[in-house]
Amino acid sequence: MSTQLHPALKMTYAEKIERAAHKRAALLDFLSSGEVFTTVAMAAELLQLSEQTVQPMLKRLVAEQLLRVDTKAVPFSKTKLWGITAHGIALSPSADPNCNEFRVGRTNPRFLDHHLDCQLVRIILQRKGWTNWVPDKLLRGENSKRLKKIPDALAIRPDGCRVAVEIERNIKSKTRMTEMVAGHIHQMVDGQYDAVYFYTQHLAALKRVFQSVEVIRMDGFCVKISENHRRQFIFMDIRMLKNTGTKLKISGSAIFDPSL
Numbered sequence: 001m002s003t004q005l006h007p008a009l010k011m012t013y014a015e016k017i018e019r020a021a022h023k024r025a026a027l028l029d030f031l032s033s034g035e036v037f038t039t040v041a042m043a044a045e046l047l048q049l050s051e052q053t054v055q056p057m058l059k060r061l062v063a064e065q066l067l068r069v070d071t072k073a074v075p076f077s078k079t080k081l082w083g084i085t086a087h088g089i090a091l092s093p094s095a096d097p098n099c100n101e102f103r104v105g106r107t108n109p110r111f112l113d114h115h116l117d118c119q120l121v122r123i124i125l126q127r128k129g130w131t132n133w134v135p136d137k138l139l140r141g142e143n144s145k146r147l148k149k150i151p152d153a154l155a156i157r158p159d160g161c162r163v164a165v166e167i168e169r170n171i172k173s174k175t176r177m178t179e180m181v182a183g184h185i186h187q188m189v190d191g192q193y194d195a196v197y198f199y200t201q202h203l204a205a206l207k208r209v210f211q212s213v214e215v216i217r218m219d220g221f222c223v224k225i226s227e228n229h230r231r232q233f234i235f236m237d238i239r240m241l242k243n244t245g246t247k248l249k250i251s252g253s254a255i256f257d258p259s260l
Contacts, residue, residue, distance in 0.1 A: 020057070023047050023049065023057065024057065024061065025092075026046065026047060027043055027046065027047060027057075027061075028061075028066060028084065028088055028091070028092045028095075029092055029094050029095075030046055031067075031083065031084040031088070031092075031099075031102075032084055032088065032089045032092040032094070032095035032096065032099050033094070033095070033096055033099065033133070033135070034096050034098070034099050034134065034135040034137050034138040035119060035122075035135055035137075036083055036084060036099065036100060036101075036102050036137060037070075037081045037082060037083030037084070037102045037107065037115075038081070038082060038083075038116070038119060039079060039080065039081065039082070039116065040054055040055060040058060040080065040082065042116055042119050042120065042123075043058065043082065045120065045123055046119075046123050058082050061082075061088070062082075065085055065087050065088075066084070066085060066087060066088035066091065067082050067083060067084055067085060067088055067102075068082075068083055068085055068102060068104060069081065069082050069083075069104075070083065070102075070104040070105065070107065072105075073104075073105075073107045073109060073112070074109045074112060075109065079112075081102070081107060081112075083101070083102020083103075083104075084099075084101060084102055085101050085102065086101040088101075089101060096138055098138050098141045099137075099138065100137070100141075113169065114152075114167060114169055117167045117169065117199070117238065118135065118136075118152050118153060118165075118167050120238075120241060121153075121165065121167060121199050121238065121241065122135075122153065122155075124241050125155065128158070129157075129158035130155050130156065130157055130158065131155070131156050131158075132154075132155060132156040132162075133153055133154075133155045134153060134154045134155070135152075135153050136150055136151065136152050136153060139151070139153075139154065147187060147192060148183055148186070148187070149180065149183025149184055149186070149187060151164035151165055151166055151184075151196070152165050152166050152167050153165040154193060161194045161195060162192075162193040162194055163193055163194060163195045163196065163197055164184060164187075164192075164193050164195070164196045164197070165196075165197050165199070166180075166196060166197065166198045166199070167199050167200070167238070168198055168199070168200040168202070168206055169200070169201070171200075171202055171205045171206055171209055172209065173209075174209055174212050174213065177209045177210060177212075177213055178213045178215075178216055181210070181213050181216055181225070181233070182216035182217060182218060184196045184232075184233070185216060185218070185225070185229055185232075186218055188232055189218075194232070195232045195233070195234060196232060196233050196234070197234045197236060198210075198233065198234065198235045198236065199236050199237075199238040199241075200235070200236075200237070200238055201237070201238055201239055203235060203236075203237045206235060207235055210233065210235070213225060
């Protein structure tokens with residue numbers, strides 16, 4: 001019976017140092033791009049490492065004041081949030097100039113699952129060649145292009161098409177969906193992006209609500225949605241992402257790591 005060593009065990013000391021530096025830089029780049037904070041499970045997914053490997057790295061980054069940790073962000077939970085500091089942003093060459101530092105005690109736990117869903121979708125799509133990912137935190141900040149409907153992210157597909165990304169954990173009412181669709185169509189007509197991708201765990205229900213929207217208001221006029229408009233909206237089951245090689249699984253209302 002032959003045994004194969006893990007590739008990391010075959011590395012020289014210099015190669016291990018270089019690999020560790022690359023992983024550190026990748027995490028800081030990710031957080032300073034507007035993501036701001038994450039969990040150990042999501043950091044492990046991003047870096048494609050085990051949590052046992054990532055934990056010491058996060059602690060070293062905290063000791064170096066590049067990250068800070070919030071141990072009480074989620075009541076009655078052991079979940080810790082690891083966020084980038086102003087020092088960490090300054091030392092990240094590709095940091096977005098509008099990225100804010102992470103502040104302990106300022107995270108609303110109600111939106112944590114949505115934040116992590118967005119990060120998981122980003123990580124997997126970027127592995128598939130998507131680029132220029134801009135999280136909603138940055139879009140809400142400067143909003144230089146004056147988007148009236150802020151999506152969860154903007155990104156560019158491998159074919160060069162710029163798209164808006166929406167993560168829908170809960171199904172909206174027809175009224176709210178009508179407003180959302182109107183906002184996206186208006187911005188696509190203005191050339192802000194070319195399509196909208198919806199990721200949800202409730203695919204059939206979300207499609208039904210979308211199909212029920214027939215008329216929207218644009219510039220004070222009632223406009224019937226055409227089939228061309230509808231083709232610009234793509235609906236995907238977020239649960240299918242677990243079939244792309246990710247270690248994370250999605251179940252119920254939360255992302256969890258089966259190794260915990």
